[in-house]
Amino acid sequence: MTRPFVALSKFGAKKGVWAVITGCTDGIGKAYADQLAAAGFNVVLVSRTLSKLQDVQQEIEAKHKVETKVVSIDFAHATPDDYDRLRTAISDIPVGVLVNNVGTNHEFPVRFQDEDDKVIEAIVEVNVMAQLRVTKLVVPRMVERKNGLILNIGSMSAVSPTPLLSVYSGSKSFLRVWSQTLGEELASQGILVECVNAYFVVSSMSKVRRASYAIPSADTYVRSALKRIGLHGGSAVPFNNSPYLPHAIIDWLVERVLPRRLMLTYNHRT
Numbered sequence: 001m002t003r004p005f006v007a008l009s010k011f012g013a014k015k016g017v018w019a020v021i022t023g024c025t026d027g028i029g030k031a032y033a034d035q036l037a038a039a040g041f042n043v044v045l046v047s048r049t050l051s052k053l054q055d056v057q058q059e060i061e062a063k064h065k066v067e068t069k070v071v072s073i074d075f076a077h078a079t080p081d082d083y084d085r086l087r088t089a090i091s092d093i094p095v096g097v098l099v100n101n102v103g104t105n106h107e108f109p110v111r112f113q114d115e116d117d118k119v120i121e122a123i124v125e126v127n128v129m130a131q132l133r134v135t136k137l138v139v140p141r142m143v144e145r146k147n148g149l150i151l152n153i154g155s156m157s158a159v160s161p162t163p164l165l166s167v168y169s170g171s172k173s174f175l176r177v178w179s180q181t182l183g184e185e186l187a188s189q190g191i192l193v194e195c196v197n198a199y200f201v202v203s204s205m206s207k208v209r210r211a212s213y214a215i216p217s218a219d220t221y222v223r224s225a226l227k228r229i230g231l232h233g234g235s236a237v238p239f240n241n242s243p244y245l246p247h248a249i250i251d252w253l254v255e256r257v258l259p260r261r262l263m264l265t266y267n268h269r270t
């Protein structure tokens with residue numbers, strides 16, 4: 001962690017530039033929306049439930065005096081019209097930051113062959129297809145400006161695969177690899193791509209309610225992530241970052257020290 005981090009000002013903070021955040025009415029996404037607005041970005045809030053989006057919109061406008069737009073999309077069942085609404089919403093604004101945060105998981109650990117097909121399809125639609133489609137809409141806007149930051153919210157379950165959460169783990173593994181290829185493709189166009197590898201963070205999805213040093217609140221986690229853009233944390237993989245120190249230590253150990261076969265068996269038993 002000796003290299004300097006990249007400041008948000010590089011992507012247009014306080015200059016009328018917008019950030020697009022998916023899955024932003026709760027947890028990590030809500031913390032990104034709040035902290036990017038606090039840093040001086042206008043925000044496009046994209047998530048499933050319109051009433052929750054409107055609550056977050058009101059909260060952010062009152063707190064940070066920035067402009068906001070809301071687009072409600074259920075990414076598990078999104079239609080081309082839904083993506084067109086997002087395309088229209090961003091067609092006339094400069095977009096400097098995209099946080100591909102939306103994600104969904106298995107309800108509980110289950111063997112792959114016993115998982116409901118609808119759950120499998122929802123995980124692939126939300127964790128893979130939504131990231132691809134939203135990014136495809138946003139990247140041309142960033143290329144026009146030769147500037148942008150794309151944060152793909154990954155998971156330690158891609159670094160250390162988790163049996164019984166196999167489709168989730170595989171979907172996050174897609175993000176880990178795709179971020180490297182996209183990052184390399186876009187680097188020469190002034191766009192920084194980063195897969196943010198989170199371990200446990202307090203949220204509805206993690207079902208962890210109380211923060212501890214190893215399991216931070218979403219606010220603490222995102223504060224740490226926004227201060228370490230462009231670094232690696234414990235990750236040895238290009239365009240991947242585990243920005244929160246206790247998670248960086250776990251990532252460092254998993255990627256460089258612990259035997260992978262042993263970790264797989266340990267994760268299976270846990």
Ligand SMILES: NC(=O)c1ccc[n+]([C@@H]2O[C@H](COP(=O)([O-])OP(=O)(O)OC[C@H]3O[C@@H](n4cnc5c(N)ncnc54)[C@H](OP(=O)(O)O)[C@@H]3O)[C@@H](O)[C@H]2O)c1
Nearest residue numbers: 023025026027028048049075076103198200201203205206
């Ligand atoms: N929390 C962790 O421990 C952890 C660890 C590793 C990675 N992550 C990743 O971090 C990201 C955020 O997770 P989180 O724990 O903050 O989740 P969360 O608290 O459960 O919040 C999820 C957000 O996504 C929205 N959402 C869920 N399904 C959606 C859909 N089908 N269409 C549109 N929006 C949808 C939710 O909207 P509604 O309010 O309408 O439900 C909510 O705003 C995910 O990608 C997750 O995989 C989390």
